Amino acid sequence: MxxxxxxxxxxxxxxxxxxxxxxxxxxxxxxxxxxxxxxxxxxxxxxxxxxxxxxxxxxxxxxxxxxxxxxxxxxxxxxxxxxxxxxxxxxxxxxxxxxxxxxxxxxxxxxxxxxxxxxxxxxxxxxxxxxxxxxGFVNLNVDKAWFSSKGLALPTSLEDLAKPAYAKLLVVQNPATSSPGQAFVFATIAGLGEEAAFQWWGQMRGNGVKVVKGWTEAYYTEFTRNGGTRPIVVSYASSPAAEVFYAKEKLSVSPTANLFLKGGVFRQxxxxxxxxxxxxxxxxxxxxxxxxxxxxxxxxxxxxxxxxxxxxxxxxxVDVMKAHASEPASFDNPSATDMSSKAKTWLQRWTKVVLK
Structure with missing residues (x-):
């Protein structure tokens, strides 16, 4: 993987x-x-x-x-x-x-x-x-079987994830220690607006978002596909293709799917x-x-x-990417100037809102 x-x-x-x-x-x-x-x-x-x-x-x-x-x-x-x-x-x-x-x-x-x-x-x-x-694109991945077994609809917006029905379902990476974690925070800011983004992060803290150090821990330890308890994880648009590529049995459909939500997609x-x-x-x-x-x-x-x-x-x-790695129609990246001049302030504010 x-x-x-x-x-x-x-x-x-x-x-x-x-x-x-x-x-x-x-x-x-x-x-x-x-x-x-x-x-x-x-x-x-x-x-x-x-x-x-x-x-x-x-x-x-x-x-x-x-x-x-x-x-x-x-x-x-x-x-x-x-x-x-x-x-x-x-x-x-x-x-x-x-x-x-x-x-x-x-x-x-x-x-x-x-x-x-x-x-x-x-x-x-x-x-x-x-x-x-x-x-590539940093975005949310979901465990399709988990949602099907629970009869829970997939979220259609970041705002959905702050609702009680989706409590304790999302795992993200700390943006201070993880590049995909940082990219996802940047996407929320560009897509929702700075103030609305940090308000959303505050709501997600209250709704039980889990923060881990890096991608490997998030995907291989916390994600339900790998024995964890979180069926939504910050990963990549190519992750469903990788699931198929590395599967022990031959798969025609990936067990995971991309969620391309407004404010939840960053192009790297x-x-x-x-x-x-x-x-x-x-x-x-x-x-x-x-x-x-x-x-x-x-x-x-x-x-x-x-x-x-x-x-x-x-x-x-390659065939597996053509079949299972879709590209989003749009993404939310801050300007290069903002990423350069504001990244430190954003990460400090994120840490205060989500972790402290």
Whole structure:
């Protein structure tokens, strides 16, 4: 099942781990790639890229995307990477303000993208040289069998969730420790309005919303599909497809469904960029890696490894995503300016309203 955010511990994946020979290792150009903990592409695909590009990948996983950007900023004087993948549209303003990335203008930055790193971007979706790689939607998922067994109608609005009939049914992630948790809070603010959103969160506290640290705990411990007591969870639009993909038995219908409610859908776009001050000798290799992430093989593979939609315009969807991962007709994202300037205040207010 999809796992968007793993341990904060740094994990290094070397060429040797991908089965390369010592001779290839000696000849290849070292390329340091900083990613969040959920970066995941097939080992054989990465090994083929290394062979074709004459590159020795050193992938450093730095936990959550927010932790990754923190690491990038803290090591600005002596960069630990040459290229970074996983800066999303919530973190882009911070990365740009810190001056930790260099613009990339190669072919991938000039082709049309199915997603933009920020509102107002042109058809390439590129903002200051950060190239979109994939996109997805944070939204509510429901356990269909649970609702059917209880004879309870699915909620049709966020306001429904604050009613007594839906008490103690929802589990969310703490936005201070979880990227999907933060994205969901941002969506409520953009969709309902700031004051109405925090009023709703106050009502949800009274209605027994459960808050956990991260996505894994919410989905694998608290969600009724996995033995928990909460039939509604903040997850992803691709989660129903992942349920089918990883099922032990063959399924034609997913056991979970998406709820695309007003104020309950956030579009996340992830990109790749050159790291400012990275090793000059690795700059060509870094450019090759950016192009690789927008190549057809990588754009296809990420759909069932990272469970995101491909950013390359016209990319084919794998069958399980076509059948079970629907895209919402609309979503609610705050402006990039508001996400950059108000995020800290929003999270502090959320903590006071929901937890204290």
């Amino acid at each position: 999809q796992r968007r955010f793993f341990s904060a511990a740094l994990v290094s994946i070397s060429l040797a781990a991908l089965g390369a020979t010592p001779a290839v290792w000696a000849q290849a150009v070292p390329l340091r790639v900083l990613t969040h903990g959920s970066f995941d592409l097939p080992k054989e695909l990465l090994a083929q890229f290394e062979k074709d590009a004459g590159v020795k990948l050193q992938i450093v996983k730095a936990g959550d995307a927010g932790e990754m950007v923190n690491k990038l900023i803290l090591t600005k004087a002596k960069p630990i990477a040459d290229v970074v993948y996983g800066i999303d549209n919530t973190l882009l303003p911070r990365a740009l303000a810190a001056g930790v990335i260099d613009p990339y203008t190669g072919p991938a930055a000039q082709r049309a993208s199915a997603a933009a790193m920020a509102e107002g971007a042109d058809k390439t979706g590129v903002v200051s040289g950060v190239v979109p790689v994939d996109y 776009v992830e990109g790749v960029a050159l790291v400012k001050g990275g090793n000059p000798a690795a700059r060509d290799a870094a450019a090759k890696f950016i192009e690789f992430l927008r190549s057809a093989p990588a754009q296809q593979a990420l759909q069932t490894t990272m469970w995101m939609f491909p950013a390359e315009a016209g990319s084919a969807r």
